[in-house]
Amino acid sequence: MILRPGRALAVALLAGTLAACGAPAAPSPTAAPSASTDPVAACEAVADTVVAAVARTVAAYDGAFLTPASPGATPTGVAAPSAAPSAAPSAAPSDAEAPADLAATVEAARAEVERLGCPAGVVDARLAQGLAAVEASGPVAAAVLARLTATLLTRPTPTPGRLRPGDDLALALAATPAGGTLDLGEGTFDLAVPLVALDAVTLRGLGRGRTVLRSSAADAAVLDLAVGRVELRDLDLELTGTAGASGVVAGSEASLVLTRVGVRGARGGTAGGAGVLMSATEAGGSGRGTTLEVTDAEFADNAWAGIGVTGSHVVSVVGGTFRGNGACGLCFLDASAGSVSASTFTGNTVGVGVTGTARPTVVDVTITGGTVGVQLEGDSAATLDRVSVTGSERAAIIVGASASGAIGHSTCRGVPYGIVVAEGAAPTLVANDCAVAQSR
Incomplete structure (x- = not known):
């Protein structure tokens, strides 16, 4: 359940x-x-x-x-x-x-x-x-x-003024009515336990580098269990604990918005490792349109993924920066979908990883370094257009298993292999500047 x-x-x-x-x-x-x-x-x-x-x-x-x-x-x-x-x-x-x-x-x-x-x-x-x-x-x-x-006791009311480091952020969140905004001042807010959102709310800082949520909590820094829209904007989220934890974990009914946010340092373990994890069962998250909206945000040095998308969650990423994430900059799993555009991926093991029956669209994306630029597996079907991959150690794009989709107008530079297609895969290739190889 x-x-x-x-x-x-x-x-x-x-x-x-x-x-x-x-x-x-x-x-x-x-x-x-x-x-x-x-x-x-x-x-x-x-x-x-x-x-x-x-x-x-x-x-x-x-x-x-x-x-x-x-x-x-x-x-x-x-x-x-x-x-x-x-x-x-x-x-x-x-x-x-x-x-x-x-x-x-x-x-x-x-x-x-x-x-x-x-x-x-x-x-x-x-x-x-x-x-x-x-x-x-x-x-x-x-x-x-x-x-x-x-x-x-009191009926929730908006917290007056800006919260300052040392204020009880969890208590202020509990007293904020659905749809309200918590304004966070300059400085570092330390979180020893997950900050849990049960209602729609906006956490608004003064800008990246000025407002920082620093979490040592296990499992998650922020847990989004609201039915309405939860938004984080103009702040950094840093994970500094030793236990496995993700930055933001959102449930199957979540609608999460990240605007000008940085998430870094998620640790792996028995749980955790994602900067953001959109978590759901196979069908969870479906039928509600876009459930994660990311604009001008950075995901760096997370043990597993910058963003992991499961169930049937649908994401929109515009202007994302993904650096040094352990498995994927952005991982589409299960029946997830969505779009990624105008984004850069640098030094991730895999820039964009797609598996299960996921159906993402990747447009105007630049990928540098790492092991593989884009990797499609399972029965997934991705659309790649104007994707530039440079310097990946293994290959620019791998289409494995029975994956399909379309790859067009993309370039591969400084890689051992351009587009590698498995025997059972069936992508459509159009106007790419990449050598094509059949995997054995």
Whole structure:
């Protein structure tokens, strides 16, 4: 099952705060507290029911994260991470379980607060006390607890001004309403645990080299589990930890936008290694148009890939720079698709790797160095147009297995082989300045 706390929690978050209700000055003459003859105790008991429901909801996400799973076949000669994360959690509730229970509990509590005419501040004080005692295990559960706490106690509001290094970024994110923007000031923001986005949000810095998110967290620096659009712009994301981790991991329902962003230093291990991982099951991410939009961004020195695209995610990369990534600058796996244009690839093992049944389009791309410029494997079918490959150690373009597609108007310089075509592959070649060889 796909982890979708953003969608599931939406129902609960709509319930809003208990304090938002306009309670009457006193209970009606016929109304009597069901749990106690003391009005304050009765109001506190109502708050306790909400705290208990929050605890059940949070517990449902305890320990939930993207579990290690093989990314599937990768281009020949390209090392895949020992285990790349998929979108399947170790344990998570369905959309109709704990969050629906919480929503129903909150609605019932609101009605009871009005019926009892609870004194101002009593319910909030009891909620605050109870929520502070709820425990969460893991980054997702902690984000769920923080989001629900902010919603139930205060209603999320935009954070005023710019955040500064040392401010609690996770807390500010939890208090930001869906569709809001967090402005980050100049300096380095250190992240010891993954920053989890459960709702649509924009993290906006002052520019690359000025605003830096520096993460030592395991698994991921930023985890996008929102249903709406999450955007990072005008900042750098640097991974400095020793455990396996990716820069940004986005789930099957994510819509991620990266504008003038740098991502570097993702480490491999039992999980991780991608600057950005668009994670989904085979069909996950399909039917929603472009799910990753990248403009003028750089991906460098990541252990596995600058960008890894799985499931049926669809990407658009314009003005991308990919340098020194361990397996692929950009890896298209499974049934992924999309376009890459006006981008450069330098010193990646494979510039663009395509496998599974992926269907990308690569246009106006310059590839320098590395082992292979572009490699197509499996049953993939890529369209390459005006691709320039220079100085790759093994070959400029390899079309292996039963891959197909079209290669046109491309050039190969300073390579042992130009376009290498496997016996079972069937690409269409048009007006290329590349020698063509048949692989054995």
